[in-house]
Amino acid sequence: MIKQYLSIKGNYPDAILLYRMGDFYEMFFEDAEVASKVLEITLTSRNKKEEFPVPMCGVPHKAVKAYIAKLIANGFKVAICDQKENPAEAKGLVKRDVVRVITPGMIIEDEFLDEKTNNYILSIARYSDNVGISCIDISTGLFRLTEGNDLLSLAEEIRRVAPSEILLPESSKNDRFLSGLVNGLNGIPITYLDDNNFDYKKCRERLIGLFRTFSLEGFGCEDKKAGICAAGALVFYIKETQKQSAGHFSSIETYNLDKYLLIDETSCQNLEIFKNIRTGSKHGTLLGVLDSTLTPMGGRLMRSWLRYPLQNREEILYRLDAVEELKNDVTSRRNIREQLNTVYDIERLGSKIVMGHSNARDLVALKNSLLTLPSIKYIAENLKSSFFVWDSEIGELSVLAQLIDKAIREDAPPVINEGGLIKEGFSEELDILIRAGSQGKGWLAKLEAKEKEETKINSLKVRFNKVFGYYIEVSKAQAKFVPSHYIRKQTLVNAERYITDELKQYEKDILNSQDRRNILEYELFTQIRENAAKLNPLIQQVAGFIARLDCINAFSEVAHENNYSRPDLNDEGLISIEEGRHPVVEKMITGERFVPNSIMMDDENNQILIITGPNMAGKSTVLRQVALIVLMAHIGSFVPAAKASINITDKIFTRVGALDNLSSGQSTFMVEMQETANILNNSSSRSLVIMDEIGRGTSTFDGISIAWAVAEYLHDLDGKGVKTLFATHYHELIDLALTKERVKNFNILVKEWNDEIVFLRKLVDGGTNRSYGIQVARLAGIPGKIIARAKKILYKIEDEHAISGAPLVAQSGAGSKHSQIQLDMFTKPEHFIVERLKNADITKMTPLDALNFINELQEKTNKACLD
Structure with missing residues (x-):
């Protein structure tokens, strides 16, 4: 046996070999050592007394799927080695061979x-x-x-x-x-x-x-x-x-x-299209909002549409027309959902059937799904959009459904070689065998009554179990009355068990009958499965239509529930969104109303929007919602906006924050620069770029310089530029609008009240030169003492900046030799004079105060110029 095992294992060195021995799948040698740890089962050996015992472990064949799943989930391949002949009929060692290798990419279960x-x-x-x-x-x-x-x-x-x-x-x-x-x-x-x-x-x-x-x-x-x-x-x-x-x-x-519109993997993560950043689940993602599909194949297609957004205008309009029709036709939309609720995964069922891995329950699921097709077809044929044209002839599938309904039992077991699959009345030969089995129960009752009468033993019972088959049981007290032709089979504490020649012959006949029934049922089942396999191309065709219908219906349902509007498509380089909303955030916020915002971007006047404002004000939300609305339009979905016109876009890139990648030795700044390089090297005039807080991972001076240069590059790219939303805390960047004609400044509105701030979440024209960092820190729970100290430091920095034009970035202590002042490269020389004049209250100045004020400005100006 070990020789046979090693011979087979030699052909599959990279797989765990599950070697069938009776009711178990066994593993030996290194496979056993590895599998026992992964599966958390006992490692033993077959020859413990020998000098070199063979490591061994095993799992029951009826429960093997759960163990295979665990091995696959841990990255292993599994080779299934089954017995190729009946052990009862085999001469010598049972023939075995691998019937299938399951790998992570070769799974159908x-x-x-x-x-x-x-x-x-x-x-x-x-x-x-x-x-x-x-x-x-x-x-x-x-x-x-x-x-x-x-x-x-x-x-x-x-x-x-x-x-x-x-x-x-x-x-x-x-x-x-x-x-x-x-x-x-x-x-x-x-x-x-x-x-x-x-x-x-x-x-x-x-x-x-x-x-x-x-x-x-x-x-x-x-x-x-x-x-x-x-x-x-x-x-x-x-x-x-x-x-x-x-x-x-x-x-x-x-x-x-x-x-297709390209959204790279980094942007998929940043926009949380498929997985949310915190837990990796579907909840809190665009897919989670859009996927109200009811069938597994519809759900898979929905993912595919999000993975592969269209660039072809006609294909997008084709979907939008269909979504609009179902959104407006409430009755058809609800009827479709009702019918789809009863459809199983016929796409995967068809594949299992063709490959011979399906059971009777799979055929019943297929039948129930096929029986809904006429109703779905009727609804589709009464819709106007050509998207709903039903090309498949379902007559053959209806015949198949009727065949399965006539033949296969609804309560069939999951195994296909132990009977209980076929309904009575389908096969006359099978019915005879079934009746023989049921009549046998009556024969046993008659036998028991006859034996009691002849032996006068009242405790006598005729019974059956899988170990001993049929037997006669008599209590110990009455065992002395047992006739001589009874053959003792087993002794229990309180009873004796016997067999007779008559009972042995009956057992042989009844078991042979059951074996013949199981074989016949299996043959009938495989014939029906082969009929279904021949129609698999048609089944797959129908599955594809149902998946598309499911997705369009889901888009319509979501658009109706969330008040989405149909986007217009344009080729003029325009992204115009009126009262746009973030499709995910608006569903998840509690305690406040989501504030919509409008965006206008084009290639002539509003190509790069510099957006300033404090943390928590909503800059990132605005950026992401624009990207998601553009994406939704390209998959044929309605969008969360009062009105939208979207340019056909080739790529969406995002740079919206990074975490240190310590495992590969990459810092926040390195990751940030790699992502930025990818954007700069691969963007085109038809792309949409989202940049959020670029340059934060390095010093202020370097960060401003990089952010400024990146914004300039995107503005000037190929003489056309790239539509870019650029959120930043570097207020100096608002001066870009003075030198670059297609740059416009916006900020997220904040209201100040008694040194507190209220986030209004509204995007308005113009830049801002305040970050409200201390107020945000207070909202985050920073202790009051630290807030008070921060204010004093801020006032000192602002005062120094107002005089010298240079912000104090870091100071290790009063009079320290290592005090640093980092010059602001974008501040004009007269900036501090303007700031001092803005803050001066001349209504309270005496003539002498005014003269002293002017003299102070003159002295500090002369000093600054000399420095």
Whole structure:
């Protein structure tokens, strides 16, 4: 047995081998040592008395899925080694072999998957100067392919796909370009395959064989050789791990990276599109607000639409028209939601059926879903938008639903080889076997009555258990009356158990009948499953329509509930938002009303908006809500605004705060500068840039300099500039509007009252030169003594600044040699005179006071000029 185990294990060195022995899956040697720790099960050995005992652990085969899930979650591959023949009929050692390898990217079990998230495995291949990327979700049959030669866009696409596993050729270990692509993807398992499996000719043949076509022209990828190499390697990997061809992949989608609005992974995090920054959950995200889908495939498509916002105007309008119709048609919208509530995940059900991993309950779920199709089709056909045109013929699916309804029991067990699957009346042969079993219960009752009568033993009972089969039980007190033809089988404390020749023959007949019934039910079930598998292309087509309908209906429902409006699309470089709101913040704030704000951006007068104001006033909210509204318009959703006109945008970049990345030795400032460099190097005149507090990670002088230079660069880029929202505490930046014609100043309004501040959350024209930091510190709970001391220091700094024009940044002590004054590069020489005159109350000055005041100004001016 160990020889057999080692022989099989040798073919799967990178996987935990689950070796079937009776009712258990066993693991040996290193696999056992590793698995016992991960699964928290007892590590033992099979030959404890020998000098070198073999480490061993095992799990029950009926509970194996939970253990597999835990191994996969910890990044392991699992090879399932099953018995290939009946142990009762086997001569010698039972034949065994691996029937499937489960990897993080090769999962189809619902228990292991998030129902509203695709589980991708991604393959990367190089051909000439291009790099191909292909991904599949084996649980749904989704297959995609693209290629390019730009490292940044390819790396962002890999992050956008968010694969659970990556395939690479062995040679990629020495390929700087390919290695660069997967750098930073920590935690994603990488599987290296022999380069031969990425060979272009072999990969093209695999794809043509899979799709049964003469070429790949019909899929738009015949000329994409790098993409074909990546996709072909995936087809090979599926066959190697699943021990079958990828029969449920009926097509491949070829796409271009420039077709979609790009939001890099950093911006996705900053805008909290999929995960909130604090907990990583869906709650408090844009997805959490928009996703009111009712089906798993609708939820997955919603994520995809957010990952891949459209740039094509006609495609966006196509969605918007559909959303508007359902938003206005309350009856149809509610009816659709009612019907979708009864639809299961037919996309994944179809894949499981084709791969032979479905059970009777899966078929029942498919049937219940298919039975709703006529109602959904009727509603869709009565809608005007062409988005709702139903192209699929559902007649064959209705026939399949009727077949399943007639054949499969609603209460069928999860296993498919122990009977209880098929309804009575479906098969005459099966009905005979079922009746034989049920009649056997009556025969046993008659046998018990007959034996009691003949033996005069009142305590006699005829019973059954799985260990001993059928037996006759007699109490110890009456055992002396047992007839001689009874054969003792077992002795208990208070009873004796016997068998008879008649009972043994009955047991043989009844058990054979049950075995024949189980075999027949399994055969009937697999026939029905094969019928369903043949219709999988149609099932997947219907699943796609339902997913799209679900998403559009969700957009309509959310737009109705939250008072969203339809955005206009323009090609004039205009982003105009009237009374815009943050879609997430407005749903989460308590105790105050969300204050909407309007924004006007264009490429002629209002291209860069410098926004000043104190912390907590709402600058970041305004910035993020503009980015989210632009994104929502590009996915075909209505937006949280009274009115909006959005320019077709190619990229959204954000730089809105950073944390130290200590694990890679990167400080806040380094992360900030890397993100800023990415924006500067990849923005275009059609992009939207969000910059929040750039330069905070270094000294004031350096920070102002960098912020100023970055704003200038974005204004002057390619002679056209980039639409930018620039929030800052560096009030000196408002002077940019004096030298750059497309820069405009705005601030978040604050009301002062008795040295307190009230945040009005309103964006208004003009800059501000106050940060209200001390007032905000008081609101945050800083002790009063510190607040009072801070005020004194502030007054001194402002006084020094008013005279010298230079703010006191740090002072270690009175008279200290290390006192530092950092000059303000943007303050004009006459600034301090203006400030002193502003603060002077001439109504209270005597003529002598006025003369002294002018003399003081003159002396300090002369001193400042000499310095």
